Amino acid sequence: MDDPVLLTGAEGRVGSAILSGLESKYDWRLLDREPPADESSNDFFVADITDYDAVYEAVDGAGAIIHLAGDPRPEAPWNSVLSNNIDGTHNILQAAVDSESVEKFIFASSNHAVGNYETDDRTPDLYRPHDEFRLDGTEFPRPSNLYGVSKATGEVLGRYYHDEFDLSVANVRIGNLTEGHPPKDYERGQAMWLSYRDCAHLFDCCLQADYDYEIIYGISDNDRKYYSIDRAREVFGYDPQDNSAHFD
Amino acid sequence: MDDPVLLTGAEGRVGSAILSGLESKYDWRLLDREPPADESSNDFFVADITDYDAVYEAVDGAGAIIHLAGDPRPEAPWNSVLSNNIDGTHNILQAAVDSESVEKFIFASSNHAVGNYETDDRTPDLYRPHDEFRLDGTEFPRPSNLYGVSKATGEVLGRYYHDEFDLSVANVRIGNLTEGHPPKDYERGQAMWLSYRDCAHLFDCCLQADYDYEIIYGISDNDRKYYSIDRAREVFGYDPQDNSAHFD
Numbered sequence: 001m002d003d004p005v006l007l008t009g010a011e012g013r014v015g016s017a018i019l020s021g022l023e024s025k026y027d028w029r030l031l032d033r034e035p036p037a038d039e040s041s042n043d044f045f046v047a048d049i050t051d052y053d054a055v056y057e058a059v060d061g062a063g064a065i066i067h068l069a070g071d072p073r074p075e076a077p078w079n080s081v082l083s084n085n086i087d088g089t090h091n092i093l094q095a096a097v098d099s100e101s102v103e104k105f106i107f108a109s110s111n112h113a114v115g116n117y118e119t120d121d122r123t124p125d126l127y128r129p130h131d132e133f134r135l136d137g138t139e140f141p142r143p144s145n146l147y148g149v150s151k152a153t154g155e156v157l158g159r160y161y162h163d164e165f166d167l168s169v170a171n172v173r174i175g176n177l178t179e180g181h182p183p184k185d186y187e188r189g190q191a192m193w194l195s196y197r198d199c200a201h202l203f204d205c206c207l208q209a210d211y212d213y214e215i216i217y218g219i220s221d222n223d224r225k226y227y228s229i230d231r232a233r234e235v236f237g238y239d240p241q242d243n244s245a246h247f248d
Numbered sequence: 249m250d251d252p253v254l255l256t257g258a259e260g261r262v263g264s265a266i267l268s269g270l271e272s273k274y275d276w277r278l279l280d281r282e283p284p285a286d287e288s289s290n291d292f293f294v295a296d297i298t299d300y301d302a303v304y305e306a307v308d309g310a311g312a313i314i315h316l317a318g319d320p321r322p323e324a325p326w327n328s329v330l331s332n333n334i335d336g337t338h339n340i341l342q343a344a345v346d347s348e349s350v351e352k353f354i355f356a357s358s359n360h361a362v363g364n365y366e367t368d369d370r371t372p373d374l375y376r377p378h379d380e381f382r383l384d385g386t387e388f389p390r391p392s393n394l395y396g397v398s399k400a401t402g403e404v405l406g407r408y409y410h411d412e413f414d415l416s417v418a419n420v421r422i423g424n425l426t427e428g429h430p431p432k433d434y435e436r437g438q439a440m441w442l443s444y445r446d447c448a449h450l451f452d453c454c455l456q457a458d459y460d461y462e463i464i465y466g467i468s469d470n471d472r473k474y475y476s477i478d479r480a481r482e483v484f485g486y487d488p489q490d491n492s493a494h495f496d
Contacts, residue, residue: 078338086334086401090326090394116411140388143408146338149401153334156400160391163364 003063021200031058049088059095064104076147085150093161106206109171113151115144127187129223136228137215162213170206175219182244191224195242205236249455251311269448279306297336307343312352333398341409354454357419361399363392375435377471384476385463410461418454423467430492439472443490453484
C-alpha cells in the first residue's frame with residue numbers, strides 16, 4: 001500500500017497498538033475527534049465522523065482505511081452507538097466510495113458482536129484450553145449489548161459496500177487488547193487476548209493481503225481461545241507470536 | 249393470543265393484507281404516522297415510531313407486536329432508514345421490553361436484506377422453476393440497498409432483544425406482495441410473490457406458533473421460488489394456498 005492509509009480513532013488504544021508497530025511502514029493520515037495528545041509528524045485530521053464533509057476531506061486520496069473510530073464502550077447507550085458507530089461507519093464507507101481512491105476498508109468489529117454465544121451452559125468451560133467450541137466468523141452475530149449491535153451493523157454496511165462498489169472489506173472482531181501482558185484473573189480476557197504486536201501485525205496483514213469480504217477474529221494464539229484464527233491465517237497470512245498461556 | 253396485538257405501519261400495504269384476513273380474529277391496536285384513511289373500529293394510535301413515549305403508550309399492554317412501520321422504499325436515503333427503520337425498530341423493541349407485556353415480536357424484514365445474492369451469474373435462471381438454488385434464512389444478509397441494510401439491522405436488533413430479554417422474535421423476509429394476481433412481465437416478482445391471503449395466514453401463524461428466534465421467507469408456494477419456505481412450514485405451520493404459476 002503506497003497510497004496514504006487513513007486511521008480513524010487514531011488516539012484510541014487500538015490505534016496506539018497499530019501505530020506502535022507500523023508507524024514507519026505506511027504513509028499515515030490520522031483522524032480523531034480530539035487533537036493529538038503527543039506531537040505527530042503524520043497528517044492529522046480533527047473531525048467528528050458524523051460530519052460527512054470533514055470525513056470526505058480525510059478520506060479523499062487515501063488508498064486504504066482502518067476504521068476504529070466510534071464509541072468504544074460496551075455499555076454505550078443506543079443514541080451514541082446509533083450516531084457514532086452506525087451513522088459514522090456509513091459516512092466513512094460512503095466517503096470511501098465517493099472518493100474513488102479507496103481500495104481496502106478494514107473495520108474494527110468486536111467480540112461484543114457475538115457475545116451472546118457465551119451462554120450459561122457454555123461458560124466458563126468455553127474460556128479454558130480443553131474446550132473445543134470455536135466461533136470462526138461464519139456464524140450470525142449474537143450481540144451482547146447495543147454496542148455489539150452497532151458493530152454487527154457495521155459488518156452489514158461493509159457487505160453492502162463491498163457487493164455494490166467492489167471495495168475490499170475486512171471485519172476484525174477484536175478480542176481483548178492489552179499492552180504488555182494479558183488481563184489477570186479474567187479467564188475470558190485471557191481467552192480473547194490480543195497483544196499489541198499481534199494487533200499491529202494483523203492490521204498490517206489486512207493492508208497487504210488480497211480479499212473480497214472477510215470476517216475474522218483478532219486475538220493472539222491463546223491456548224484458551226474459542227475464536228478460530230484459521231481464516232486470518234489462511235486469507236491474511238496472520239502469524240501471531242503471543243499466547244496468554246505464556247504469562248501464567 | 250388473547251391480549252391485544254399491536255400492528256405498526258397499519259395503513260401500509262402489508263398492514264392491509266393482514267387486516268383483510270385477520271381483522272376479526274384478534275383484538276388489534278393499529279399504529280401509523282397518519283390518521284386512518286377509513287373509519288376504524290380498532291384502537292388507533294397516530295404516532296411516529298421514533299417518538300419513544302408515543303410508542304410506549306401503544307405497546308404497553310399488548311401481547312404481541314407486528315412491526316411493519318418504516319420507510320418502505322428500496323431507494324430510501326440513508327438518513328431516512330437510519331431514523332425510521334433502524335432507530336424506529338430499536339424504539340419498538342425497547343418499549344416491548346420495558347412494557348413487560350409483550351411476548352412475541354414479528355418483524356417485517358425484506359427480500360432486499362438478501363438482494364445481492366441475485367448476482368449476474370445466477371440471474372435470470374434464479375427466477376425460473378428449474379433452478380434449484382435456495383436461500384433458506386441461514387445465510388448472512390447481503391443487502392442490495394441501504395433499505396436492505398436497515399432491515400438486516402432490524403434482524404440483529406431482534407437477536408439481541410431475544411437473547412437478552414427472552415422475547416420470541418420472528419423475522420419475515422417479505423417477498424413481493426400484490427393483491428389479486430402476481431406482477432406481470434416480472435419474473436423476479438413472480439418468483440417471490442406473496443398473495444394477500446398467504447400473507448395474512450403467515451402472520452397469523454407467527455402470532456400462534458411457539459418459537460425463539462427465527463428468520464423465514466414470506467412468499468407463496470411459487471414454482472419459481474428461490475426462497476425456501478421449509479422453515480416457515482416446519483416451525484410456524486405455514487401452509488400457503490397460492491402459486492404465481494397458476495396465473496400464467
